[in-house]
Every structure is written in structure tokens, then in C-alpha cells.
Amino acid sequence: MNLLASMRYLVALDEHRHFGRAAQACHITQPALSNALRALEAEYGVVIARRGRTYAGLTHEGELVLATAQRMLRESEVLQQALRSEEGRPCGHLRMAAVPTAIPMLSRFAALLQQRHPGIVPAVLTMSSQELETGLETLSLDLALGYIERMHLRDVKLEAWPQSIEHYFLLRRAARPAADTLRIGQPIGWAEAALQPLCLLTPDMHNRSIVDQAFRSAGATVTPAIETNSVLTLVLGVVAGEVCSVLPGAMVAAVRSQRELEALPLVAPEVTTPIGFMTQQGVRPSRALEAALALLRAPQWQVQVEMHSGALAA
Numbered sequence: 001m002n003l004l005a006s007m008r009y010l011v012a013l014d015e016h017r018h019f020g021r022a023a024q025a026c027h028i029t030q031p032a033l034s035n036a037l038r039a040l041e042a043e044y045g046v047v048i049a050r051r052g053r054t055y056a057g058l059t060h061e062g063e064l065v066l067a068t069a070q071r072m073l074r075e076s077e078v079l080q081q082a083l084r085s086e087e088g089r090p091c092g093h094l095r096m097a098a099v100p101t102a103i104p105m106l107s108r109f110a111a112l113l114q115q116r117h118p119g120i121v122p123a124v125l126t127m128s129s130q131e132l133e134t135g136l137e138t139l140s141l142d143l144a145l146g147y148i149e150r151m152h153l154r155d156v157k158l159e160a161w162p163q164s165i166e167h168y169f170l171l172r173r174a175a176r177p178a179a180d181t182l183r184i185g186q187p188i189g190w191a192e193a194a195l196q197p198l199c200l201l202t203p204d205m206h207n208r209s210i211v212d213q214a215f216r217s218a219g220a221t222v223t224p225a226i227e228t229n230s231v232l233t234l235v236l237g238v239v240a241g242e243v244c245s246v247l248p249g250a251m252v253a254a255v256r257s258q259r260e261l262e263a264l265p266l267v268a269p270e271v272t273t274p275i276g277f278m279t280q281q282g283v284r285p286s287r288a289l290e291a292a293l294a295l296l297r298a299p300q301w302q303v304q305v306e307m308h309s310g311a312l313a314a
Contacts, residue, residue, distance in 0.1 A: 001043065004076060006036045007069035010048065014066055018055055074139040081287040090287035091119030097127040097135055098145035100231040101207050101247065102275055104254035105163065106145045108304055113295050120288045129206040136280050142289045147206055148276040157281040161296050164309040166248040166273045169263040171238050172196070177259040184312060189268040194220035196244040199237035202229045211246050214271045253308040
């Protein structure tokens with residue numbers, strides 16, 4: 001039995017919650033995955049997975065084995081990167097994720113990191129806040145970008161690198177296109193913005209709870225014209241239709257080339273949200289993660305953050 005491979009199959013099963021999909025993700029057949037898990041159960045003398053007609057979850061003992069599997073895979077990746085990397089030339093994979101509205105910032109970060117260190121292969125994923133926090137907890141993510149105000153919601157201890165204080169804007173079609181880039185207009189109150197047909201993220205997204213709370217504070221109730229879990233839809237809905245949207249500065253900065261749009265700072269109340277990178281505390285970093293954390297502290301990256309997030313200059 002290849003213990004490390006079997007542990008990888010177990011982690012995949014927990015992630016996909018389905019024997020067939022887990023096998024597909026591991027590029028093996030379903031019988032091969034099932035046999036590897038049975039061998040793992042025989043090795044430790046416990047039942048790991050509850051089986052019925054479909055996957056029914058892990059047993060208590062299975063959860064303990066899973067936690068060990070996650071740590072083993074993490075340590076294996078750290079070791080492989082240490083062996084493959086040369087001094088000053090880190091290499092290896094780096095799994096990163098961001099909440100949808102912070103994806104523009106993470107994408108810029110990944111591009112700058114890869115430019116600095118061509119041997120690093122960043123994976124940039126979009127996740128909800130809960131998925132992001134679970135990924136950090138299970139060590140399936142190396143670095144996450146999200147709402148650091150939520151760090152206390154899990155038992156796992158996280159370390160944060162604050163990046164920006166996000167401000168919110170009403171994005172709408174301009175009366176006439178600007179000469180060069182998207183125009184930052186005059187502030188508008190949340191109560192007035194509530195009167196517009198809005199395209200908003202779905203209620204399961206933390207950003208939506210922030211937006212809904214702002215409308216409630218302004219004494220307004222909103223029924224969205226469109227709901228989506230895609231930030232691209234938020235923007236394209238405004239470009240192609242008759243709706244407006246509420247976006248943080250990082251998303252507005254990503255579409256500043258759209259001359260036909262304008263963004264109005266939202267006030268009354270003034271809503272600000274801290275955004276930051278997070279990792280699990282006390283975990284030995286890989287060479288790729290060490291390089292990423294060094295970039296976070298670099299002036300070159302701080303300039304990018306100031307240019308493309310926050311309140312934005314008009």
C-alpha cells in the first residue's frame with residue numbers, strides 16, 4: 001500500500017463527498033479508490049468511511065485519520081519544495097483563494113509573484129468566506145484573501161496581513177461615456193441607491209450580508225433584480241442591462257477601462273471593511289509560501305494595493 005497516495009484519496013473523498021468524483025479528481029478508477037481506502041482501514045484497524053448506496057461521511061476514527069492525512073500531504077509538499085528549490089529560486093505550487101469581490105487583488109498578487117519567481121505556480125481560486133476558512137483549517141489552502149473580521153469564527157488560529165480598507169460604490173451606466181476611463185462620481189446615499197434595480201451577490205455570500213446591513217442602517221429594504229454568485233455577472237449585468245450594482249473599490253478598479261460606466265461612492269452610512277491575507281498560524285511554510293509572504297511586505301506590492309483598492313481616487 002502506498003500510504004501517501006491512500007491519504008490523498010481520503011482527502012479527495014472528504015472534499016468531493018462522493019466516491020466517483022473523488023476518484024475522477026485523483027485520476028484513478030472508483031474501485032481503485034475504494035480498495036485503497038479499505039487497505040487504509042485494514043492498516044489502522046478502524047472503519048474510516050461510512051458506506052451505503054452513497055457516501056455517508058467519515059466515522060469519528062475516519063476524521064482523526066483525515067486530520068493526519070491533511071498534515072502529511074502538507075508536509076510532503078513542503079519537503080518536495082525544499083528539495084527542488086535552489087537558494088533564491090523557490091519553486092512549487094501555491095494554492096490561494098479569495099472571496100469573489102477580492103479576486104482582482106489576488107489575481108494581481110499571483111501575477112506579480114509569478115513574475116518574481118517563475119518557478120512558483122500559483123493556483124487562484126474563488127471561494128465563499130466559509131469555504132475559504134475551511135480550506136485554511138484543512139490545509140488545502142496555503143494563503144487566503146478575505147474578511148479578517150471573521151477570523152474569530154473558527155477554532156483554528158489564523159495569522160493575518162491586513163491589505164486595505166474597502167469602501168463601497170454604486171456602479172451604473174453613465175449618462176454619456178467618459179473621455180478615457182470610468183468616472184468616479186459624486187457620493188450617493190444607500191437609501192437612494194436602494195431605489196435602483198440592483199444586481200447583487202446571493203445571500204450566502206458574506207459581501208451580501210455587508211450590503212444588506214448597510215441598506216437596513218439607511219432604513220431601506222432591497223429586493224434585487226438579479227442575484228448571482230459571480231462577480232463577472234455583477235459587472236456585465238450593469239454593462240448589458242438596466243441594472244446597477246454595489247461593488248467594493250477593488251472590483252471598481254478592475255473595470256476602470258469601461259468608459260460607459262460610473263461609480264458613485266456610497267455614504268450614509270459610511271461602510272468600510274478590512275480585507276487581508278490569512279494563513280493558518282503555526283504551520284511550517286513551504287518555499288512558495290515564504291516567497292508570497294515576503295512579497296506581501298514589499299513596497300512594490302503595497303503600491304499595487306493603494307492604486308487598486310480602497311476609496312479610489314476620482
